Structures are given as C-alpha cells and as structure tokens.
Amino acid sequence: MLLVAGCSGSDSAGSGDASASAPSSSSGKSSAPSVAPAKYKSLPNPCQAFSKGTIKKMLPKVKDASGDRGTSSDNAAHGTCSWTSSDENGVDGTQFRWLDIGYQRYDSDPGVGSGEQRATDFYSKQVSEAKDTKGAKKLSAVKTSGTGDEATAITYDVKKEGNDFKNTTVVARDSNIVVTINYNGAGLAGADAPKGADLLKQVQAAAKEAVASATKPKG
Template identity: 30%
Template sequence: MRSLPLTLVARMLPVAVLAAAGVAMTTSSDSDTHPKPSASSPRPSATPTATASADPTSAPTSDGQGDGTAAPRYPEPPAKPCGTLPAGTVKELVPEAETAGTRLKTSDATHRSGCSWHALSGFDYRWLDITYDVSASAPARARTAQGSGPSTAVPGLGDQASVSLNVTTDDDQRIREAVVVARDANAVVTVTYNGGDFETHEAAGTEEIRKGAITAAKTALAALNG
C-alpha cells in the first residue's frame, strides 16, 4: 500500500494549523468569497471568478419607502453555516468526516459565512465546502463557475446556477473537482466538491462529483429560507 502524499498529510493537520496556512475565507471584495487553499493543499487551484451581471427579472420588489431601492430578500448569511447540511448528507458526500464541519473564517460575518468538511475513508479522499455571500442590495452579482471545461447551467436552482468540472494532477495524483455557483435574489452560494483515490492515484468519478456538488448546493440554498 502506498504512503500518503505529503500534500494530503498537510491537509489532514489540525484545523488551527490549516487556518494559519491560509485556509480562510478572503474578504477582498463582494465577489471574492471562496476560501483560498494553501500551497500544500491537494485541492485544485480553480476557483469561481466573478463577472458582473444584472437580472432585473429576479430582483425583489421595492421596500415601499419611495426611493425605488429594492429590499434585499436575505438580510444576512446563515449564522451557523456548518448546520445547513444534514448529518446524513455530510456522511454521504464526505465519508468519515466530522459532521460538525469547520467554519470558514471571515472578517465580515454580516455578509459572508461558510463551512468545510474533509476526510479520508481508507485512501479515498473527499473535500466539500460551502460559502455564502449575501449582498446588501438585490440582485446579487451573478458568477459563473470556472474550470478547465465550459460551465453548464443547472436548471431549477435559484435564479441562476452553473456547474463546472476540473481535473488537476499533483505528483501523479489526480483530483476531480466540481464548482457550483447559485444565485437567489441577493445571495450567492458557492459549493466546491472534489476527491480522488490516494492509492490508485485516480480522480473520483465525474458523475459522483458533479451530482454531489449539485445536491449540496440545493440543500445549502434551501437553508437560506430557514
């Protein structure tokens, strides 16, 4: 049996060490809410890229104050983002993970929150994270998931949603990642789900990763409504 790659060993370090290494939510702009992995992370480097978009058909109604400003549908992101996924869903997508998750750090909790789960089941590795970005006005700026291939729309998920797939290779280890970006009114939910087998060095299956990311995104988006 092969030994674990150094990148995976680094990923399995205590949460405090990971946070110090750079696994934290950035707050440089409203469109940059995805956690940035450290250089030692086995995760692919692809992250969602923001593009401005206006969708007036999905904007909430006026707040009735006479100034024509649309009232945001969601006043803030979930205060307990690690509780937005049921324990059963976490166990299904990330076997052996602590269902409590790891809350992602942010200096702007009134607009951003998120949680991540990661674990090894034997040599089968899975990573899942969810981030919420709630804009002060509506509609929120839409974003398109970016990967090595084109993104595709995900019907019936919020006002607008897309998914992209990407495969990267690091030290002969292949990792497949899906990124789902879904917008509903003034909220954007981004889900990243990836995995690979650290014994065979093969990436996780395409449909497993794609469907898993979409499943998590649907649940995460529904959690905005309580």
C-alpha cells in the first residue's frame, strides 16, 4: 500500500510567485479516494463473548470456564479464545467438546478499502477455508439468519486419531467485524457420537451472542 500525498519534488525549488498565480489543477488528483469510516472501533474480550449459561451448556465439564485467551499484537483488531470439555463416564466412555472463537476487525483505509468491504472479503475467505477442510465428509453449508449482516454455518464430519468428530463452524459478519466460531465434539472410548444437529443449534445460538457482544453500544 502506497499513498502519495503532496509529492512536490523539484517543482518546489524556485516556485515563488509562479506557484501562487498558477491554477490549482492538481489538488483534486493527488488526494486519495475517500472511504466510509469503519463502524466499530474496538473488540470485546473474546473469552467473554458467551454467557456463563452458554459455556455450561456447550461444555458440560469445561476445564476452565474463563477460557484460554490467545495472544494478540492488537486486541482492538484481533482476538481469540478457546475452551475444552471432557465428560468422563467410566465404561460408558467420554464426551469431548471443543469450542473456540476468533474476532477480526478492520479499519477503513483509502489505499485498501472500507472496513466493511475488507471484512466482507475476509468473511468470504473464512467460509471458503471451512468448506475446504481436509478430510471433511458430509459437508453442508447453510445461511444463519439474525446473526449480523450475514452468517454461514458449515458442518462436516472428520476422523481424528480413529475417532469420529462432528464439526460446526459459524462465520458471521457485522459491518467491519468478522466472528468465526468452531465447535466440535466426539464420543471417545466407546461413547456415542454427539448429534450434529444438536451441535449446530447450539453454536448458531452462541454466534448470535458473540455478534451482540461485539456490536453492543459501549458504555
């Protein structure tokens, strides 16, 4: 990205009265194109994106309800958090759940585009990456209404270390913010596999919370 504003070069030397009397024909050409300002200026703590009730429902035996926050060089632009749950039931096996969230916010930049357009591009990229998950089977993508300006839920099955995992990824965008949520579960050591429809319903509801957390008016 290169912005050129007021590059005078050798013309500035000895301009004198000539510059004062010359018509200002270049004033409109040298300025960068204007873009609409970004709607949202900050992000919430990603580990506080969901209510305590949602965490308890999605992760019955959560290891740490406060979540594990990822590092970020700019918390106003990017933030992540993850949780795990392992419900051990002896001979009946173990129910495993994983949940993570990622926030991405874009500022408007005349050299690149508006914050909303940049977020729209990233949203499309996230949806495409989820659809291209290696080893994914029974993949399906559905629009999720009432979640920001646009949202898509991608569901699929994948085998990891001999276990069948049900996965759901929801990508949502509200203006210049994109929220990506991954939720997966498996029945380990002989436990029944979770129902994909149940996981989808839970993560779609959680996505609404996450978007609301990022877009609610700041006090």
